[in-house]
Amino acid sequence: MAGGKLSARQRMINLMYLVFIAMIAMTMSKEVLSAFGLMNDKFVRANELAATSNEGMLAGLKQKAEEKPAEFGVAANKAEQISKISEDFFKFLETQKAMILEKGKFEREENGELPAEKMDKGDFLDEYWFTGDRLTKEGEAFMARLNKYKSDIKEILGDDVKYQTAVENFDQRFSTAEVTNNDGKKLNWLDYHYKGFPAIASYTKLTAMQNDVKATETNMYNLFLGNTLDQAVSLKNYTAIVVPDKNAFFAGEKFTGKVVLGKYATVTPTKLSVEGENLDMNREGAVDSTGAARIEFTVGNVGEHDVNGQFTFLEDGKELPIDFAGKYVVVPRPNSATISADKMxxxxxxxxxxxxxxxxxxxxxxxxxxxxxxxxxxxxxxxxxxxxxxxxxxxxxxxxxxxxxxxxxxxxxxxDIPKPTGTISGQMDIVKLPRRNVEIGTVGAILEDFDFELPIQVTSFKVKVPGQPSVAVSGTKLNSQAKNALSRARRGDNIQIFDIKAQINGNSSYKLKDVSPVIVELAD
Known part of the structure; x- marks a missing residue:
C-alpha cells in the first residue's frame, strides 16, 4: 500500500509470510538428507574393505617377524600397537554414533538402513556437546578422546626421522585447530564441524572419521612394509586389492568389480597424463611419500564416464610407459536445497x-x-x-x-487467481481526492501480494454519487453522464466506484473474481 497505517488485512498477510519464511528455514531437502545417508553407507563399505586389507598386511608383518625377528620384530610390534589403539578409537566413535541414534530417537529401517530423511534435526547433539560458545563436559570428553588417539599414535612412531612425513600427514588428517568461518570468526574445531548440522550429517562425519582411522592404519602398515620387506618375488609381499568397475553406485545397484593380487610401489613417476593432457609433477601434492600420484581433471556431465591415462617411469635409464584406465560416476552437486512447505x-x-x-x-x-x-x-x-x-x-x-x-x-x-482490488489513480480502498482528479482518473484493478505479474484490464464499472442514480461506464474513465452526476456531489461526499469488471490481457477466457470497490471522499 502507498503510505499510512497497514490495514488489518495487510498485517495478516505479512504475518503469514513470516510464518512461511520460518517454515522454509526449518525445512531440509529429503534429497540432501538421503545423499548424506548414501555417503555414510559408502564410508561403511570402505571401512569394511579397509579392515580386511589391514588384517592381511598386519598378518604379513607378524609372519615376517616370526621368520626374521631381528629385522621385522620392531615394525611388527609397532603395527600391533597401532592396531589396538585404532580399534579402541574406532569403537569409541561407534558409541558416539549410537548416542546420536539414541538421543535423536531414530530407529533403523527394517532392512537395517539409517532413516536418513528423518534425521534432519540436530538440536539434541548441540545441547549435548555445546553450551553457548563453550563445550559441555561431554564435548570436552569427546575432544580429549580424539587428542589421546592422536598422541598415542605419534608416541608409537616416536622421533625417528624416517617417520616424519607420516607424522605430518597424520597430523593434517586429524587436525583439530581452530577454523575461521565465512564471517571471519574463529571457532573451535568441534563447533565448526558439528554445531547446527542435521543429525545425519554429524553421523556421517563420525563414519568418515572412522574411515580416516582405517586409512591411518593402512598408511602406517604400508610404511612399515616398505621399510622392512625385502625385494624377493613372493606372494607374501602382495595383498588383495578390490578394483570396482566404477567409483560410485546407486543404492540397490549390484556392485561389480574384481579382486587382484598386487602391491604398492614406492617408485616416483617421471610423467603422468590423463586424457592426453600432461599433469605438472612439480605441483604441491603431486606425488606422496609412497609414490602414489594424484590425478586432477574437470569431470564431465552427470552420468558414467571413462578415465584413461599413462604413468611413465624410468627403468634401466629408459622411459617405461604404463597405461591405466578406470571409470567414475558424476552425480549432481548438492549446492542448493529443494525446500518446500507441504501446505504451500x-x-x-x-x-x-x-x-x-x-x-x-x-x-x-x-x-x-x-x-x-x-x-x-x-x-x-x-x-x-x-x-x-x-x-x-x-x-x-x-x-x-x-x-x-x-x-x-x-x-x-x-x-484460482485471488480477488483483484479496484483502484482509481493508482489508489485503492478508501481514498480522498479532489473532484478534478476523480473526473480524469483511471479506474484499474491490481492483484495485491500475488507472486505473478498479470496485466489486468478494466472493461467497465459503475459510479454512485449520493442522491444520484448509479451510472454504468464502459472503459476505464468516467463518461459524460458520470461526470454530470459527480458535478452534483458536495464536498465530503463518498463516491462509490463498484461492480468493476476486469479481464487478464491475453487470456480473456479466464473469468476473474469480482473486483473490490473503491470509495472516494471528495476533497473539494
Whole structure:
C-alpha cells in the first residue's frame, strides 16, 4: 500500500509470510538428507574393505617377524600397537554414533538402513556437546578422546626421522585447530564441524572419521612394509586389492568389480597424463611419500564416464610407459536445497506457472515428467497451465546408467487467481481526492501480494454519487453522464466506484473474481 497505517488485512498477510519464511528455514531437502545417508553407507563399505586389507598386511608383518625377528620384530610390534589403539578409537566413535541414534530417537529401517530423511534435526547433539560458545563436559570428553588417539599414535612412531612425513600427514588428517568461518570468526574445531548440522550429517562425519582411522592404519602398515620387506618375488609381499568397475553406485545397484593380487610401489613417476593432457609433477601434492600420484581433471556431465591415462617411469635409464584406465560416476552437486512447505504446494489456474524438475543422480536428458497442463520448455525447465479440478499430480521418471528406472511424484493444489482490488489513480480502498482528479482518473484493478505479474484490464464499472442514480461506464474513465452526476456531489461526499469488471490481457477466457470497490471522499 502507498503510505499510512497497514490495514488489518495487510498485517495478516505479512504475518503469514513470516510464518512461511520460518517454515522454509526449518525445512531440509529429503534429497540432501538421503545423499548424506548414501555417503555414510559408502564410508561403511570402505571401512569394511579397509579392515580386511589391514588384517592381511598386519598378518604379513607378524609372519615376517616370526621368520626374521631381528629385522621385522620392531615394525611388527609397532603395527600391533597401532592396531589396538585404532580399534579402541574406532569403537569409541561407534558409541558416539549410537548416542546420536539414541538421543535423536531414530530407529533403523527394517532392512537395517539409517532413516536418513528423518534425521534432519540436530538440536539434541548441540545441547549435548555445546553450551553457548563453550563445550559441555561431554564435548570436552569427546575432544580429549580424539587428542589421546592422536598422541598415542605419534608416541608409537616416536622421533625417528624416517617417520616424519607420516607424522605430518597424520597430523593434517586429524587436525583439530581452530577454523575461521565465512564471517571471519574463529571457532573451535568441534563447533565448526558439528554445531547446527542435521543429525545425519554429524553421523556421517563420525563414519568418515572412522574411515580416516582405517586409512591411518593402512598408511602406517604400508610404511612399515616398505621399510622392512625385502625385494624377493613372493606372494607374501602382495595383498588383495578390490578394483570396482566404477567409483560410485546407486543404492540397490549390484556392485561389480574384481579382486587382484598386487602391491604398492614406492617408485616416483617421471610423467603422468590423463586424457592426453600432461599433469605438472612439480605441483604441491603431486606425488606422496609412497609414490602414489594424484590425478586432477574437470569431470564431465552427470552420468558414467571413462578415465584413461599413462604413468611413465624410468627403468634401466629408459622411459617405461604404463597405461591405466578406470571409470567414475558424476552425480549432481548438492549446492542448493529443494525446500518446500507441504501446505504451500500450489499452482494457479489462469497463469503460466514456471517449474524446475530434476532427479538426483540422473542426467537431465534421461528425466521425463508428465502431468495435465505440463509442458517442457528447456533443460529441466517446465511450464504448468493447470485446468479444472482442485489438484494436479506431476509424475517424474528417470533412467539410470544400468537401464533401470526410478520414479517419484508430487501433488500440487490448484487455486484460482485471488480477488483483484479496484483502484482509481493508482489508489485503492478508501481514498480522498479532489473532484478534478476523480473526473480524469483511471479506474484499474491490481492483484495485491500475488507472486505473478498479470496485466489486468478494466472493461467497465459503475459510479454512485449520493442522491444520484448509479451510472454504468464502459472503459476505464468516467463518461459524460458520470461526470454530470459527480458535478452534483458536495464536498465530503463518498463516491462509490463498484461492480468493476476486469479481464487478464491475453487470456480473456479466464473469468476473474469480482473486483473490490473503491470509495472516494471528495476533497473539494
Amino acid at each position: 504446494n500450489v499452482v494457479y489456474r489462469g497463469v503460466v506457472n514456471p517449474m524446475t524438475i530434476s532427479f538426483a543422480g540422473v542426467p537431465e536428458h534421461k528425466v521425463n515428467a508428465n502431468a495435465a497442463g505440463l509442458k517442457k520448455v528447456g533443460n529441466g525447465k517446465y511450464e504448468m497451465r493447470p485446468g479444472s479440478g482442485r489438484e494436479v499430480t506431476i509424475n517424474v521418471t528417470g533412467t539410470l546408467d544400468d537401464g533401470s528406472a526410478v520414479s517419484d511424484k508430487k501433488t500440487f493444489r490448484i487455486k
